[in-house]
Amino acid sequence: MTASRTHHDTRIVDQFTRWAKPFAELAIHAEAESMAQTLAACAVTRDMKVLDVACGPGIIACELARVGADVTGIDLTPAMIEQARLRTDREGMQVAYHIGNALHLPFQANSFDRVVTRYSFHHMQEPEKVLAEMVRVCRPGGRLIVIDATPAAECQKNYDRAETLRDPSHTSALTLQQLQSLGTKAGLSPVMMHQYRLVSRLQDQVAPENWCALKAIFAEDIAEGQDRLGMGAWEDAKGIHFYFPVSIVVWSKSMQEEPRARS
Numbered sequence: 001m002t003a004s005r006t007h008h009d010t011r012i013v014d015q016f017t018r019w020a021k022p023f024a025e026l027a028i029h030a031e032a033e034s035m036a037q038t039l040a041a042c043a044v045t046r047d048m049k050v051l052d053v054a055c056g057p058g059i060i061a062c063e064l065a066r067v068g069a070d071v072t073g074i075d076l077t078p079a080m081i082e083q084a085r086l087r088t089d090r091e092g093m094q095v096a097y098h099i100g101n102a103l104h105l106p107f108q109a110n111s112f113d114r115v116v117t118r119y120s121f122h123h124m125q126e127p128e129k130v131l132a133e134m135v136r137v138c139r140p141g142g143r144l145i146v147i148d149a150t151p152a153a154e155c156q157k158n159y160d161r162a163e164t165l166r167d168p169s170h171t172s173a174l175t176l177q178q179l180q181s182l183g184t185k186a187g188l189s190p191v192m193m194h195q196y197r198l199v200s201r202l203q204d205q206v207a208p209e210n211w212c213a214l215k216a217i218f219a220e221d222i223a224e225g226q227d228r229l230g231m232g233a234w235e236d237a238k239g240i241h242f243y244f245p246v247s248i249v250v251w252s253k254s255m256q257e258e259p260r261a262r263s
Contacts, residue, residue, distance in 0.1 A: 155230025
């Protein structure tokens with residue numbers, strides 16, 4: 001049974017229906033160095049079963065399929081799944097796509113060797129529950145990979161303010177410590193952590209109606225020189241630039257599952 005859509009779900013679908021094609025075409029989402037780091041973190045080999053949660057336009061899913069993995073992608077937004085299927089067909093890959101909610105993954109427990117999500121947790125109102133679902137469908141001994149922006153604690157509030165204006169479906173970006181704590185509470189074992197900066201131009205990632213207000217926030221941050229947004233913003237002849245402070249966090253699921261409570 002499909003879970004009912006919340007108001008926040010509707011906000012996500014509206015946002016990414018509007019941005020599906022531009023998002024799919026934005027070069028930074030397939031940037032070579034960060035993609036190589038993502039693939040290294042996933043450590044996928046041929047015939048592994050892999051789930052890409054909140055797969056968007058299928059960028060990660062296609063790369064994982066390229067190495068011979070059996071890949072499944074799921075996303076809440078039908079327009080994103082449409083872009084993912086177009087990409088998969090264009091690149092000659094095989095990926096099974098589903099429209100669905102990360103809080104209610106429509107898969108059996110212990111189904112996948114790898115469960116990955118990229119740039120999605122900051123959209124989740126209950127990321128701990130999403131991680132719990134990822135853990136449920138991951139086989140014992142399998143690997144879980146979460147990749148997302150992780151601002152410094154002292155910048156988190158300002159970062160969220162700017163990101164919510166740029167993307168109304170944003171909830172809050174977790175700090176690295178908060179993200180790692182989710183894994184600890186879920187009983188996962190840390191495998192690795194890596195950080196990188198994903199550089200972007202502000203004009204490429206903001207709707208026209210939000211441009212003036214967002215430009216003012218970044219211009220103030222640049223003028224003060226204090227980097228209160230935690231995004232290292234600067235301006236040159238080509239416009240305002242900034243970076244997303246991204247972390248890759250990898251855990252493994254215990255070989256022995258905890259006994260389930262009786263209902």
